[in-house]
Amino acid sequence: MDKDFAARRRRDLIIAAVLAAIAALTPLFVKDVVVQNILILTLMYAGLSQSWNILSGYCGQISLGHALYFGLGAYTTELLFTKFGVLPWFGMLAGGAVSALIAMGLGYPFFRLRGHYFVIATIVIAEIGLLLFHNWEWAGAAMGITIPIRGDSWLKFQFLRTKLPYFYFALALCCLAWFVTWWLENSKWGFWWRAVKDNPEAAESLGVDVFNSKMGAAAVSAFLVAVGGSFYAQFVSYIDPESVMGFQFSLLMALPAVLGGIGTLWGPVLGAAILIPLTELTRFKFGGSGRGVDLIVYGTLIVLISLALPRGLLSLFSRPKKTGAAR
Amino acid sequence: MGLLYGLIAVGLALIFGLMDVTNFAHGEFLMIAMYLSFFLFAFFAIDPLLSAPLVAAALFVFGAVIYLLLVRFAMRAKANAGMVQIFTTFGLAIVMRGLAQYFFTPDYRSIPQSWLGGKTISIAGIFLPEPQLVGALVSILAFVGLYFFIHRTDFGRAIEATREDPGAVALVGIDKNRVFAFGWGLGAALVGLAGAIMAVFFYIYPDVGASFALIAYVTVALGGFGSVFGAFAGGIIVGLVEAVTALVLPPSLKSVGIYAVYLLVVFIRPRGLFGSI
Numbered sequence: 001m002d003k004d005f006a007a008r009r010r011r012d013l014i015i016a017a018v019l020a021a022i023a024a025l026t027p028l029f030v031k032d033v034v035v036q037n038i039l040i041l042t043l044m045y046a047g048l049s050q051s052w053n054i055l056s057g058y059c060g061q062i063s064l065g066h067a068l069y070f071g072l073g074a075y076t077t078e079l080l081f082t083k084f085g086v087l088p089w090f091g092m093l094a095g096g097a098v099s100a101l102i103a104m105g106l107g108y109p110f111f112r113l114r115g116h117y118f119v120i121a122t123i124v125i126a127e128i129g130l131l132l133f134h135n136w137e138w139a140g141a142a143m144g145i146t147i148p149i150r151g152d153s154w155l156k157f158q159f160l161r162t163k164l165p166y167f168y169f170a171l172a173l174c175c176l177a178w179f180v181t182w183w184l185e186n187s188k189w190g191f192w193w194r195a196v197k198d199n200p201e202a203a204e205s206l207g208v209d210v211f212n213s214k215m216g217a218a219a220v221s222a223f224l225v226a227v228g229g230s231f232y233a234q235f236v237s238y239i240d241p242e243s244v245m246g247f248q249f250s251l252l253m254a255l256p257a258v259l260g261g262i263g264t265l266w267g268p269v270l271g272a273a274i275l276i277p278l279t280e281l282t283r284f285k286f287g288g289s290g291r292g293v294d295l296i297v298y299g300t301l302i303v304l305i306s307l308a309l310p311r312g313l314l315s316l317f318s319r320p321k322k323t324g325a326a327r
Numbered sequence: 328m329g330l331l332y333g334l335i336a337v338g339l340a341l342i343f344g345l346m347d348v349t350n351f352a353h354g355e356f357l358m359i360a361m362y363l364s365f366f367l368f369a370f371f372a373i374d375p376l377l378s379a380p381l382v383a384a385a386l387f388v389f390g391a392v393i394y395l396l397l398v399r400f401a402m403r404a405k406a407n408a409g410m411v412q413i414f415t416t417f418g419l420a421i422v423m424r425g426l427a428q429y430f431f432t433p434d435y436r437s438i439p440q441s442w443l444g445g446k447t448i449s450i451a452g453i454f455l456p457e458p459q460l461v462g463a464l465v466s467i468l469a470f471v472g473l474y475f476f477i478h479r480t481d482f483g484r485a486i487e488a489t490r491e492d493p494g495a496v497a498l499v500g501i502d503k504n505r506v507f508a509f510g511w512g513l514g515a516a517l518v519g520l521a522g523a524i525m526a527v528f529f530y531i532y533p534d535v536g537a538s539f540a541l542i543a544y545v546t547v548a549l550g551g552f553g554s555v556f557g558a559f560a561g562g563i564i565v566g567l568v569e570a571v572t573a574l575v576l577p578p579s580l581k582s583v584g585i586y587a588v589y590l591l592v593v594f595i596r597p598r599g600l601f602g603s604i
Contacts, residue, residue: 062409109594115409116349117593120548124586127541131583247541251417258410295425302418307400310411 009186012265016182019269020175027164036163038280040235043170044228046272049256050177051224056254057263058181058190059217060197061111064250065122068129069099069222071245073229075133078145078239092230096223103222104215111214126250133241144240147233166235173231174269177224181265184220193217197263225253259305261312270313332569333562334466334524335539336546337473338517340558343547346510347490348398349412352420353543354536356515358427360386360522361531365436368526376461379523383516390515391508393419398511399504420536427533435530462524469517470559476513477555486510487553542582545589551599560600564588 023043030036048070056062076098077091086094106125113121134142184190192213195203204210233239260271279298286293309315335357342350360382367378401415477483489496489506496503529535546565550557565585572584592600 064413109590113593113597116343116552117548117597117599120544121590121593123541124545124589128583128586131580135577135580254410255414258414262410293425293429295421295428297425299418299421299423299425302421303397303415304418306411306414306418307397 005186009182012182016175016178020171023171024168027167033163034284036167038277040163040167040170041280042272042276043167043174044232044235045252045256045276046269047170047174047177048225048228048253049260049268049272050174050181051221051228052253053257053263053268054181054184054193054224055214055217055221057257057267058185058197059193059214060263061214061217062119062254063122063221064119064247064254065124065126066221066225066253067245067247067249068126069103069225070229070232070249070253071126071129071133071241072099072102073226074233074239074244075139075145075229076226077230078147078233079139082145082148088230088234092227095230096226099222099226099229100219103218107215107218111211111218123247123250126245126247130241130245130247133245140240142240144238144243147237147239166231169231170235173224173228178265178269180220180224185265189213189216194263255302257312259302259309259312261314264312264314267312267314274313332539332542332546332565333559334462334469334521335518336543336550336558336562337466337469337555338514338519338521339543340547340550340555341473341486341510341514341517343544343552346486346507347552348402348507349409349416350398350514351413351416351540352393352423353518354538354540355420355423355427356386356390356518356536357522357525357539358531358533358536359389359423360519361526361529361535362427362431363519364523364526365531375523375527379465379520382523383519386519386522387512387516391512393515394508394511395504399507402507424533424536431533433533435532459528462521465520465524466562469520470555473517474555474559482506482509542585545585548599549589549592551596551601554599554601557599557601 026039027036030039048066052063052066073092073095076095077088080086080091080094081088110118110121110125133139139145184193192203192208195206195208196210196213200210229244232244236243256271256275257268258271259267259275260269261267278301282294282297286297305313335353338356339350339353342348342353363382363385364375364378367373367381368375373381397415397419398412401412475483477487485496485501485506486509489501489503496506542565546561547558548561549564550559550561565588568584568588569581573581576583
């Protein structure tokens with residue numbers, strides 16, 4: 001069993017490296033800006049979903065309020081940049097730190113809650129954040145922040161003529177989130193999380209620090225999502241409360257993981273690789289009419305996949321033995 | 328007007344609270360009801376107040392059909408049933424919004440003239456808008472009715488028993504699907520009633536449901552899952568808190584008060600005010 005597990009982990013790492021290398025080469029062949037855009041978003045959502053999966057998938061604390069951390073990352077970066085001239089690279093780390101701290105601060109009261117009460121609390125806290133930013137004059141209120149154009153530079157992480165740097169950053173973020181998950185999966189934390197998810201009382205009685213393992217998961221998850229938020233802000237160069245903190249982001253982060261396979265290493269990547277291009281293509285193809293056909297197609301897809309594969313798409317590939325090791 | 332939230336929340340209390348099924352399309356049920364009410368008025372000049380029973384009946388059928396076609400299968404999922412329910416109903420909500428946009432266009436509509444619209448009534452010197460007053464009355468009636476239904480009739484007890492232990496109910500000859508389909512129908516009918524009354528004084532557009540749905544979830548959870556009375560109390564509290572917040576903070580922040588109260592309540596009582604599950 002142990003040997004199998006180690007072999008599987010090595011294999012996962014090799015597959016990831018190969019996939020990352022292939023992804024890194026795609027811009028050589030794909031010159032179309034629309035397609036590049038879709039690839040960037042796919043990688044970004046894969047990374048976000050992977051981060052969400054740490055808290056909600058592995059640790060079992062379903063959060064539908066991660067838009068809060070996404071928005072905090074975006075806002076911290078851009079407020080620091082536009083008001084104090086702090087470079088986005090530092091802003092990114094600051095945003096991550098702020099989000100991780102807030103996640104832990106919220107964790108104190110939140111992790112006492114169970115089931116629906118917890119999920120609704122996470123939705124509600126993100127909604128409060130959204131409303132506060134809506135009314136915060138200094139942060140641009142409902143108008144949001146337009147990021148001043150200063151020309152292409154790595155220093156300011158801003159590029160007008162090419163999307164390639166964004167592509168590579170999104171790829172790096174996705175790889176980072178994947179690697180963190182891969183690494184944590186086999187650490188003490190990873191085992192604690194799965195124990196907490198399956199049966200918190202039993203875990204507690206065996207000496208697992210349930211509360212702190214939830215806190216750890218929340219902090220890591222929030223940090224990575226906030227970095228994603230910073231990236232998104234630089235990428236679209238305009239943010240307002242709805243566009244970075246809206247409820248739909250919380251769901252969009254959760255969807256790839258759920259469709260791909262919640263609480264699994266590959267689920268979020270697989271889910272994002274299928275879902276995001278589909279979303280963007282339906283929007284591209286049917287969205288122009290303004291008559292909601294894209295919504296109908298998209299919604300139907302979600303319903304069908306959730307009903308047909310409750311364990312996610314990944315369950316198509318795995319044999320029972322492997323899921324046993326993965327869960 | 329907290330009773331209004333109460334009215335939307337009753338239907339949800341039945342589905343979400345009593346049957347423990349997550350329904351993220353509740354707001355869209357409301358939207359459909361409002362459109363039905365609008366079209367009955369626009370084409371047949373039936374006043375929303377008169378058409379309310381018709382709308383409720385239509386929604387009953389709709390809710391039951393949705394249960395039988397979709398939710399039944401979502402509940403059958405063995406692995407992470409919660410997420411399957413969330414995303415099945417969320418997908419349904421998106422489809423319904425898309426369909427509404429397709430057939431009804433995203434335009435804002437309203438019912439300009441109705442028996443109640445825009446009229447006020449004066450009670451002891453306080454002016455109250457009539458539609459809201461009727462809404463409040465209907466919601467109280469709906470709550471009392473539901474309360475007796477759940478606690479005094481066999482069918483109400485069957486719903487609760489089915490949630491508790493589907494296997495045991497099957498042994499005594501209760502068909503789980505029939506009970507839950509009826510429950511969904513009833514929940515949808517109640518939100519249909521709410522929609523019919525709200526159509527009088529709210530704009531009707533494809534996304535209208537979303538803004539009310541979240542408040543309805545909070546209302547149900549505030550009162551506590553598994554308690555009809557809790558949802559009713561939750562509705563009144565939410566209405567009062569909103570009114571008070573609107574006095575102190577700018578109107579755009581009025582929901583913050585509601586959310587803050589919810590968090591406060593569940594931190595002190597993790598199962599809501601009157602929750603049993």
